[in-house]
Structures are given as C-alpha cells and as structure tokens.
Amino acid sequence: MSHAETHSHDHDHDHKPKGFVKRWLMTTNHKDIGTLYLIFSLAMFILGGALAMIIRLELFQPGLQFVQPDFFNQLTTMHALIMVFGAVMPAFVGFANWMIPIMIGAPDMALPRMNNWSFWILPFAFTMLASTFFMDGGAPAAGWTLYPPLVLQGGQNLAFVVFAIHMLGISSIMGAINVVATIMNMRAPNMGYLKMPLFVWTWLITAFLLIAVMPVFAGAVTMLLTDHYFGTSFFNAAGGGDPVLFQHIFWFFGHPEVYIMILPSFGIISEIIPTFARKPLFGYVSMVYATAGIAFLSFIVWAHHMFSVGMPLGGELFFMYATFLISIPTGVKVFNWVSTMWKGAMTFETPMLFAIAFIILFTIGGFSGLMLAIAPADFQYHDTYFVVAHFHYVLVSGAVFAIIGGVYYWIPKWTGNMYSERLGKIHFWWSTISVNVLFFPQHFLGLAGMPRRIPDYSVQFADWNMWSSIGGFAFGLAQVFFCVIVWRTIKGKGTTKATDRVWEGAKGLEWFIPSPAPHHTFQDGAPVNDKHLAHVSSH
Amino acid sequence: MNKDKSYSSSGLKIFLWVALVLLVNGSALAKSSLNMTQGVTEFSKIAYDLHMIVLWICVVIGVLVFSAMIYSMFAHRKSKGVTAAQFSHSTTAEIIWTIIPIVILIVIAFPSTTALIKMEAPTDNDGKAITMDMTVKVTGYQWKWKYDYLDEGISFLSSLKSDSNIARQIGSGINPATVENYLLDVDNPLVIPVDTNIRILLTANDVIHSWWVPEFGWKRDAIPGFVNEAWTNVKKVGTYRGQCAELCGKDHGFMPVVVNVVSKEDYANWVKLQKGEQKVAAVKNNAQWSKADLISKGKEVYNSQCAACHQTTGKGMPPAFPALDGSAVVNGSIDEQIKTIVFGRKGTAMTAFGGILSESDIAAAITYTRNAWGNTAKDVVQPKDVKKIKNS
Secondary structure (H helix, E strand, C coil): CCHHHHHHHHHHCCCCCCCHHHHHHCCCCHHHHHHHHHHHHHHHHHHHHHHHHHHHHHCCCCCCCCCCHHHHHHHHHHHHHHHHHHHHHHHHHHHHHHHHHHHHCCCCCCCHHHHHHHHHHHHHHHHHHHHHHHCCCCCCCCCCCCCCCHHHHCCCHHHHHHHHHHHHHHHHHHHHHHHHHHHHHCCCCCCCHHHCCHHHHHHHHHHHHHHHHHHHHHHHHHHHHHHHHCCCCCCCHHHCCCHHHHHHHHHHHHHHHHHHCCHHHHHHHHHHHHHHHCCCCCCHHHHHHHHHHHHHHCCCCHHHHCHHHCCCHHHHHHHHHHHHHHHHHHHHHHHHHHHHHCCCCECCCHHHHHHHHHHHHHHHHHHHHHHHHCHHHHHHHCCEHHHHHHHHHHHHHHHHHHHHHHHHHHHHHHHCEECCHHHHHHHHHHHHHHHHHHHHHHHHHHHCCCECCCCCCCHHHHHHHHHHHHHHHHHHHHHHHHHHHHHHHHHCCCCEECCCCCCCCCCCHHHHCCCCCCCCCCCCCCCCCHHHCCCCCCC | CHHHHHHHHHHHHHHHHHHHHHHHHHHHHHCHHHCCCCCCCHHHHHHHHHHHHHHHHHHHHHHHHHHHHHHHHHHCEHHHCCCCCCCCCCHHHHHHHHHHHHHHHHHHHHHHHHHHHHHHCCECCCCCECCCCEEEEEEEECCEEEEEECCCCEEEEECECHHHHHHCCCCCCCCHHHCCCCCCCECCCEEEECCCCEEEEEEECCCCEEEEEHHHCEEEEECECCCEEEEECCCCCEEEEEECCCCCCCCHHHCEEEEEEECHHHHHHHHHHHHHHHHHHHHHHHCCCCHHHHHHHHHHHHHHHHHHHHCCCCCCECCCECCCCCCCCCCCCHHHHHHHHHHCCCCCCCCCHHHCCCHHHHHHHHHHHHHCCCCCCCCCCCHHHHHHHHCC
C-alpha cells in the first residue's frame, strides 16, 4: 500500500474522545497513554531533580547550612526512589506505548484497558510516597536500598512506602505483560522477530526482566512490613533472622533493575545512530544476542554490590568473574554503534548529539563499572562517591540522555511540529558540559575517601564538592529549559511543521504514517514492505 | 552551507570537550589527594595497583574507541559530500572485538584473584596460614564505635570529637576550616602496634555500619547478629582517619574512625595505662557519689553520649527522639528510667547502654537528667542502683 493511501485511510478513523475525562482518564489509546506516561515522567524528573538541588546546595560547602542530617537522608532516599520508579521507568513505558505498536504495525497495545490501569496507578502511588514527607518522622531515610534494620526505625512512613512500592510493582508488571503480549501477538504479517526494530527487541527483553524481578522486590518489602508491624523476624538477628538476607533479595531484584533502566536506552540509541549515519545498524543480530546476554548475566551478578558485607572467598570470586563477563556484550554494543557511524554520511541534529554523548559517557560509566567489579579494589571504592559518580554516569548521561535523545527524535512524529534545532543544540551543549562538571569530580571525591550519603564532609573534599554543585545547578536549569523546548514544540511556537518522514535517513514503520501520528493507526493491518524496514535479513 | 558550518563546529566542540575530560583526568592523577591512597598496608598497595592497572587499561580502550568515533564524526559527515556505505556486519570484526575483551579480562582476573586469596585466606611464604598476634573487636553503635581488646580486657567507646560536633550544628557560626581534622577526629582513638598481625572482628549493636580506614585498604560491614572477620598489619607508625561507610541513620556522617598506630613499646605502655584506668573505673562503680559530682560527671556523659539525639537542651527531636525535659520517664520512677537506659527501647533508636557505659557513667547521666532543665525529680541515682537493675 502506498503512503498516500495510509494517510487518507487513517484520517477516516481519527475521532478522539471529547472532553478531558473521556480523553485522558478513560483512555485506552496507546498514544494517549504513552503521552500520559511521558508527561508524568517529566514531572517526576523535575520533582526528583528539585530534591537533588537541595542535596547539592547542602553539599556546596562543608558544615551544615540548610538541612538537618535526618532530612538529608530523606532527600537522598526519595530522590533515588522518584528518579528510578517515577522518572526513568515510566519514561521508557511511555516510549513503549507510543512506539511499539506503530513499529510492529499493530493498531494498539494488546491489553488496552489494563494499559489504562497501569498508568493511573502511578500518580496515586507517588502521591502516597511523597505524602510521607509530611508525616511524623518524615519520609523514608534509609536509602533507596531500604536496608534493615535501619529502615525499620523509620516510623510511620514504612507502611506507606511498602504499599507504594507494591502499587508501582503492579503497574510495572502489568505494563511488561502488555508489552510481551503486544510484541508476541500483534506484529503485522511479514514482521518477523528479526525484522523488528532494536527498540522493540530491547523492550521485549526488558519486559521479561520486569516480570521476573518486580515480584522479588515486592516480597522483600513485604517481609519488611511484617517484621515491623506483625512481629516476624525475617531480617532481625535477635529473633533468628538475617539482615543480610534482605540485601541478597534486594540486589537479586536490584541488579536486573538497573538493566531495566538501560536496555531500552540501548534500543533508542540503536534507532537514532543509523538514522543520522544514513546507514543500517551494524551487527543487528549480535545486538539482539548481546541484549539477551546482558539480561541473563544480570541475574547472576547481584552480590557484587555486597563485597564488603563479608562473603566466602568462592562467592567473591564467582561474582567478580560473572561481573567481568558483562563487559563483553556491552563492549559488543559500543563497537557496533561506532561501526554503524563508520563510513556513514552523518549529520548532527540534536537526537544524534545526545546519542553520541550517550555512547561516550555511558562507556565512561561502564569503565568505572569494570573497576568496581575488581573485588579487592572495591573494598576501597564501595560506598564512596566513586560509586555515586559511576551510577550517575550510566543513569543520567546514560539512561536520561537516551530518553532526551528519544524525545527529540520522535517528538516531531508525536506533535507534528519540528522542535527548534537551535534551542535543542543549546540544550545539548548546556546539559553535556554541566553533567560532566557535576559528576566527573565525584570520581576524585570517592577515590580521596569521601563516603556517599553524608550531609557534611571534611574540608579536604570542599573544592570538588563545590564544582559538583555548580555543575548540578547548571544541569538542573538546563532541564527546566528542556521543559520549555518541549512546551514550545507541543504548542507549535517557533517551530515548523514536521514532514511524515521527519529525518532523511529514517527507516521503520513510524516514518510512513503522517506527522502528527493519527489517533488510530494500522486499524486494518499494516502494510509491511521490507523496503520500509531498517533490519531485513538481506545478508 | 551555513548549516554545514554549524555541524562542523559542534563536532569540534565534542572533540575539545573529550580532550578536556581526559586532560583533567590525567592531571588529577598527578596529585595523590585526587586518587586512591597507596596506604600503609599490603592490601592498600594491592588495591591501589589493581586500581591503576584497570584505570590505564580503560584509558587505552577509551582513547582507541573514542578516537575512532571522533575521526568518523569528522571524516564521515554528510557535509563532506560522502555517500553512506551500506555494510551491516562483519563476522571477522565481531569475533575480534569479542575475543580481545575476553583476553583483557583474563589478564585482569589473575592479579585480582591472587589479591583476594591473599586477603581472605592469608598464608606465609611456606603456604601455612599466618597467625594473628592480637584481636580487636569493633562494634558499631548509632553513632559511635566500641573497641574491645579481647586479649587485654580493655574496652572503650570512640565518638566524634566535641569541637567538630559543636561546629557541625546548623547555625554554629564556626567555620569548619578552623576546626582541626573537622569530622575526622574522635575522643578515644583505637591504638594498635605497628608491624603486628591484627585480627579485627566486626559486629554491630543496632543497625549495619561499615568500618573503613582508606590507608588500610579495605572496609568491612559491621552487622548486628554477625561477627565479620578481617585483618591488617600496618607498616608505618602514624594516625589514620576514616569514616563509617554504610548509611546508619541520622548521624552516619558523624562517626569517624581514627586509629593511632604506635611502636610496640609505646603500645605496651599504653596498655598498662589503660589497665590502671580500668581499676579506677571499678573503684568508681563501687563508690557512693555526692550529688554535685554525679551532676557534673553526668553532664559530661550526657553531652557526649545522649545529646546527639536528645539535644543538649533536652528538647530532643520529636517524634523519633523524644524530649527529656519534662519527660514522664525522667520525672517518674528511677527504676523505669534505669531500665530504659540499660536495656534500650526495642523498635526505636534508643540503644541499650548497659553494655556500653560503666555503671557510674549511667548513674551520673540519669542523675543529671533528673536535675537538669525543668525536670522536677531532683533525686540521686548511685552506681549500685544501676548494678542492681543490670543484674536483675
């Protein structure tokens, strides 16, 4: 079917529900739900970022100036919970909702009503989580890792935190089931598994990770709940329990969780790089295998977060070697992206700039990850700012940069308006420079001996903390600027109309429907022509 | 044309930025305070060496990969009029860049494995397990350390020194830079002899802590209900400072570790002195004290052990840390208050002080609180009252 036919056909069915409640609260439309997820994620990103600003303000110089130590611990805990479960994960679900059905030629997600419920749980869960700030004793202050016995001292907030986590887990599992059901059952005829865009592949694998580990986390926090309120002793040594058991269970969830936050990023980057290099993705099949390999390995490396807990030698060796192995599939991915760029015909629009920065900065985060895997050296690195620098390189200049790059890449398709390239470039350089001023000095702080999660520090750490805070304020401001850019693009201020194809080098079904994407797409099946696809096994 | 120019300038900026990052990284290594310490034990040197080996391997890989990227960004850009090649895989290349990382990892695995074995299962040159010359038990409390010299029967608490503690309060008006060893000094440091194999047993009384002196090359968690084992042999006399490295609540940032490593002779003298002081403490525990003495000693104990939570004003930080000024417990039955201090309050941050403080210190602190602020009890608690409850 030609492009023109698709266009006119879709318009016949483009009747959006009228009124706010019907359009947004009761929606079962994958695009509207995707939009809700993305807006929610942006709001949480700003909220979590605001907490980080207070943290960096307190750490601007030695001595306590603004917040009490207990409130500081509440800030670091809530910053992490909000960023992980409120900003990064929902952003990827938003991308999945918007793009997966279009990319595989499906009319919608497989389970549209459940899709609505998955989203609408989130605002309630986070309202409950944030309400703990206003309770006696305040918000949870034991870190996002919620280690007992400390977390059990928390007072009233614990029940709220546990229930919020249960709701988030239900939302994530339903979202993941929906993604799996959609990809397995709703691909258009001729859309074989190995023709799917890599973003769809990475999400399929991520969805299995979510289904596997969210129940484990729910189990762990439920045991906290019964220990606190019902007199059990799962983690209470005095009652025959084991506080370290919690750490094993938590990290059995926690390590796959960090890959849940990075695999969809790999997918987004694997869409952006070929488009702007005007060249097919290098090593598509090995990318798929590498993603699956990383997902598998994520289940057998958890105790590398626990080297200093005290483990038998055999355990330390196993987890050290297993962690080493992760760098192999991850390396394959980086080499494949560089090879995709090699001998291409590149242009450097904002999505491409963010993708390139992602590759460089994520790789730096990967390097510090390899260093942390060396158990004898980890006895020094562990729980210092070196670790803080490491995971912020992979999560901020990694996952968040991929999300921002993805927004610039697809926002013309979502809104029908081309964002301002000039503002986008300013946002890119502002973010990239400030994110490095923010996090690079934290490597030095950690190596020089500054522990993480402290509200005040010895004067020898003053200089780099000040630099880090300056970078932090600049980075925070840059993201407010990003909100302005997104707003202007949605409203069509200072923008041009986007073409259907948007990017010269773009391949994949989403670029063969109109911009903005009509409310309903592919209602009568998608015309999958191999010429339109990025990955057709022609080799 | 204009557009092309802006693309090339952004590429240049990427290059300059990466160069700057590498340069900062390079210059950082020149100053030791920005890098990991080489420390004063075999382990700290091992950790440093491994750190440097892997760091340089990463730098080399990074330079190669990023150079290829940067070259490509300049050479393979549309504005140069190139047409994109359409190759999409190369089995040879993919095998090569899978094999090379495997080889590098094996190269890193060897020294890491040797180092771990040395730390966890130490042997001498003949392959026999080495013997430990002495044992120190480290117990983590919110927010102080307790050191027990198991062979000598010496035991004491080590908490943040009061000048740091005063300066770190919000609105103290004291510039941290004017406080010597701000946040890294304690009232009673751990004292150990140089060139001695020391077994260190770690546990905790309330929540998980982590005992860390960077110069010794490791940190190890102190976990309630567990006894963790580590060891060290310090090669150089000196004072070494570290901090608790596992989030342990409100004052996690304020429980430093300070270790004085002294010559073997100085250590022997120090042990003698400590044993003498313990005899004095035993006499104090059996003595009948005057009210004035109890209150003045009690104020000292209260400010170092209780004020972190209950505040010097006795106002506490409700609801987690209740006020003692006007408290029903402090103004109520003496026995109830002694029980609270000696056995703690389950499910709260109130530690059982029975095993931490001497009977005379507990009696003094209780007497002080019952007479301080607006409290009306105004009575006296003697060490023998505490002993009676402790042994009940």
